[in-house]
Structures are given as structure tokens and as C-alpha cells.
Amino acid sequence: MSVKKFIAPQLAVLLILSAVWLAGVDSVIVKNDSHQDNLHKYLQVQRRVVDNYFGETDLNKLYQSSLVGMVKAIQDTTLSIAGTPLDTTATTDIGNLRDSYNHFEEAYLYVANNHPDENMSSLVEASIRGMLGTLDPHSVYIEPEESEQIQEQFEGKFQGIGIQFNIIQDTITVVTPISGGPSDQLGIMSGDRIVAIDDTSAVGYNNQQVVNRLRGEKGTEVDVTIHRPGNPKNMDFTIVRDDIPLTTIDTEYMLDDKTGYVKINRFAATTHDEFIESVEELKDKGMQRIVLDLRNNPGGYLSQAIAISEEFFPRGTKLVSTKSRHSRFNSEVYSRRNGVLKDMPVIALVNEGSASASEIVSGAIQDQDRGLIVGQRTFGKGLVQQQYELVDNSNIRVTISRYYTPSGRLIQKPFDNGAEEYVYEISHRAENPTMDAVQFKEQVPDSLHYKTKNGRDIFGGGGIVPDIIVQSDSVSYLYGFMLSNRVDFNFVRDYLDKNGDDFRAKWEDNYDGFRENFTWNEQAEDDFLQMMKDEGMVLTAESEEISVEGDTLQISVDEFNELKPNALARMKAELARQVWGMENFYPVINDHFNAELREAMTLWDAAENLETLVQITTGSTSSNLNQN
Structure with missing residues (x-):
């Protein structure tokens, strides 16, 4: 073999490898399992979103937002991105998932080769959050550890301070204190911002950092500083960590010799079973009517909301419907049997902390003129999520459909102005709940006006307005x-x-x-x-x-x-x-x-004779009612 014949192939290989290296692609990188997992994870997320999201998706927007998310998370602030695969101003034409993946892979490998100190897993997480941020406030990324904790909340137990939280614009925001937990006992409220933990600023924390700082062994203490909207001064709390109670029925007892009371704090896998057990105990004590307390219940499993709703209606009653651009997520749900409470008068208590599954139950009761809703206007979440596991045991939660109450109304409030405005909307409502309801009704367009089964006016687009509005007891x-x-x-x-x-x-x-x-x-x-x-x-x-x-x-x-x-x-x-x-x-x-409960106990004549209330509020006659 001549020297020329021997050298030429080797030179060709060298030139190819040089070109690959100059382009920022390294064959060693490609074979690295963690990088393969990261890239696979990114593709999984895009595929899940495109295949399942309830609304239209724009691949160009998803890709560009993911790239912006990655670039913002890069630690090297001196990095120049112009003219590189990281250039967020460059025009790209993403026609399909393969195009999106190829562009992202190029950007990923460019960082991995040229900036080896960067945490590539964290950058992919940032890109996923950027991608999901183009959707709705409830389509979110869940880290592996957080996924496990969420599972614990619904099916097991854990030790910590007992809050559900979101990070909104780098600030830990309390979604709701877990009923009966240490934070709840201290009076920490929905909407509070945790700005410091143990005298160290908590602004900029990610979910895992929050969990690492706030969870811990029972009996240990953690200091948190809270900013509460409307209060000029921050508040300091010392929270003693404890076992967080995970039963979903806070309490059940008799209010008088015939009125039962059941308080549900969320809808988890065991809620219906717990509820039936509570109902049977109260029936044994003489319950003839029931107060269902859904205040500060943030929701949970759709299936459990349907199961609870079913207990209040006869077979064949429409309870809820879901609609999506994907037909497999469209459904109309009717009660499959006669509920154990179908003939029992009911009053449901709600407030601005009642969301999602709570609104499904109270919406069915109101729309079907089955009972009275008492309290304040609810949160306004009319979206259904499904959780998908990713390659590293993290998850994404994707909104797969909207849900509609039996009258056809969507109670989802607008989220076009961003996640912060969406979450804090409840703090902008009028302090007087009656005024809030009046203002809400005045701005609801005609297209969101609906009727209950027997003709009462109800409204979509921003939660459920109670039949009877009551101001909560104030806290001094x-x-x-x-x-x-x-x-x-x-x-x-x-x-x-x-x-x-x-x-x-x-x-x-x-x-x-x-x-x-x-x-x-x-x-x-x-x-x-x-x-x-x-x-x-x-x-x-x-x-x-x-x-x-x-x-x-x-x-x-x-x-x-x-x-x-x-x-x-x-x-x-x-x-x-x-x-x-x-x-x-x-x-x-x-x-x-409990101003709401005191008021509810005066309303049983109306609740037990709802037809009379319908006649008063609609001007209908009994014969008209029978025709509906």
C-alpha cells in the first residue's frame, strides 16, 4: 500500500473530526449518558405538549421560549451568544418536532463543549420551564424530588412546615397552607410571600431549594419572613416542623340534632371513601341535612370530585363536561347511580381559596339547583391537568382540557396577563365580597351569562359566585x-x-x-x-x-x-x-x-324549598319550573 493511500483516509477522518469539533459537537459528549438523557427529556416534553395540550401549540414559540429559558439560566454572564446556536434573535423555521430537537441539540452541545462548568441538567430544566411558560399557569415542570413529595401529599405522609407553594417571579408564594399543618396553625395564608428562610433571602430559590430548606425532621424549627400583600411590615414566624396530616376530611360532626357538617380540605385518592365513611357516621347520629365545607380547598383529582358530586344526585344527572382539541379528552360525565345524599338538603360553603375540583362539586350543585352555595366568589380554575413522567423521574403536568359545569359555563378566569397577575388576582378583588360579586357581574360579557336548570342567572369566566354572599370574620x-x-x-x-x-x-x-x-x-x-x-x-x-x-x-x-x-x-x-x-x-x-356557617344555618328553609327560591329569583311559576 502506498503512503498516499494510507494517509488519505486518515486525513479525511481527521478533517471530519476537526469540522465536528469546530461546530461544537464532540463524539464523546454524544455518548455521555447524562447528555443523552437530558436531550431525550427535552424531546419527551415537547412531544407530550404537542400530543396532549388542550389548545393550539406553536412549535416555533415553544422552541424559542425554551432557548430563552436556557440562555437565561447560563451562569457565565460573559458568554457572547451572537452568531452561535444560542442566539435567541436568530430566525428559525421549526416545521416539526425533529427540526425543534435538532436546533436544541445544537445549542445544547455548543454549551456542553465550550462551557464545561455549566450544569447541563439545570439548563434543560430551565428550557423546559421556558417552554411550558408559554402555555397556561397550570402546565408546569415538577422536579424528581418534588414529584415524590406531591405523591406523598396525596397518598402518604411527610414532615415539614405544611404548605403548598409556587415560585412566582423568583418569590416563594403560598398557594395554601395544608390544613392542620404547622403553617396553618400559625395563620400563614394563601398569597403570602416567603422572602427569607433562617435570615437568608429566599428570593430566587427553585422548587428543590425551597423543599430542602423547609422540609425536615419533626420537632426542628425554621424561621421564615413573610410579606403579606396589604401589610406594610414583613412578619416573622418560627415554624416547628411536624408530621403533616394527610387525611382529606378535616372533621365531621353534628351542628344540631339533624344537621351534619363535613369539611374537605382537598381531593386525593382516598377522599370519596373518607367522605362516605363520614356520611355514614353522621347518618347514624341522625343527619337529615348536610353542610359541605369546601372553603380553602384547592382541588385535586378530577375523578374524586366527580365521585363526591355523584352522591348528591339521582342517576343520569349531568355533573361536568370536558373539552379539548384532542377528542380523546372530550367527555360528558353523568351520575352512574343514585347518590346516597340525593334527597338530602345541602348547603356548600366556598371562598376564594376554593378551586378546581371544589368548583366542579359546587358548580354541579348550583347549576342543577340542587342546593345553596354560600360564601365568597371562588378562585376560578377550570382547567384539567394530566401528569407525565420523564426519563429521570421528573414529571410535567400538562393541561389537557377545559372543564364545564352542567350549564355549559367555563369558570376559568383569564390568564393572559401572566402567572403573577393570575395567582394574585384574588388579592385585587374588592374587600367586600358583595361588592366583588357586583363588580364581577357587571364586567362579565353577555356570552358568559348562563342559567341554572330552573332559570336562575349564573356567570362564567371567573369562579363561582355564591347564591348567598357572606363576609368572612375579620382577623384583628x-x-x-x-x-x-x-x-x-x-x-x-x-x-x-x-x-x-x-x-x-x-x-x-x-x-x-x-x-x-x-x-x-x-x-x-x-x-x-x-x-x-x-x-x-x-x-x-x-x-x-x-x-x-x-x-x-x-x-x-x-x-x-x-x-x-x-x-x-x-x-x-x-x-x-x-x-x-x-x-x-x-x-x-x-x-x-364562622360567619358563613352561622348564615348557612339560617338558610335551611330556602335550601329545603329551592323551588320557592327559584321562583323568587326568576319570577317563574311552578308550572314553568316543571317544564325545565
């Missing part, structure tokens, strides 16, 4: 100061340390007697006052505006005495929790702080 600064400083918890703990044996001997076997007759004695009230002072409360002689400065609450003696009964009532409820458990906390709270 004194009450909030007590909760934020854990005075109620610490006071009850100290009280039981000193008086536990005597208290249990008198009351432990007589919870009903405790609810009706227990009051704090003078010594206990003095101890409470001292504990509040120790935490920074300052009493003044003259009535001035209550002020909060840092860790100090300034309040007059007269105002303190006026507000003290509410604080003592909360501590009574806390005493019930620490002695009998969370399910016995709510009856005591409801005895003292």
Missing part, C-alpha cells in the same frame, strides 16, 4: 400577633403542663361539655396577658390606632379587652386540638369564627 391585629408568635400554642402547652391532669380528669371524656361550658379562669387570662407582653405587646392608657413596629404590637387597654374574647376562643380551640386532635379543633373554631 391582636389575633394575628398572637398566632404569628405562637402564643396560643405555647400558652396551651404551658397550661397543660401545669393543669393537664386536672383538666383531663374533668373534661377528657366530655368533649361536648367542654365545647359548651369551658372558659378560661382569671389566672389563665392573666398568664395570657403576660405571655403577650413577653412577646412584645405594649398596652397604652389611651385609645389610639393599633400599631405594629417590628416585633412590637401597641394597643390600648380598652381595645385589648374588646378583642381578647376572640383570642381566648382561639386558645380554647387550640386546647381542643392538643387534647383531642385536629378533628376536634374545627368544631370549637366554628362555634366562634
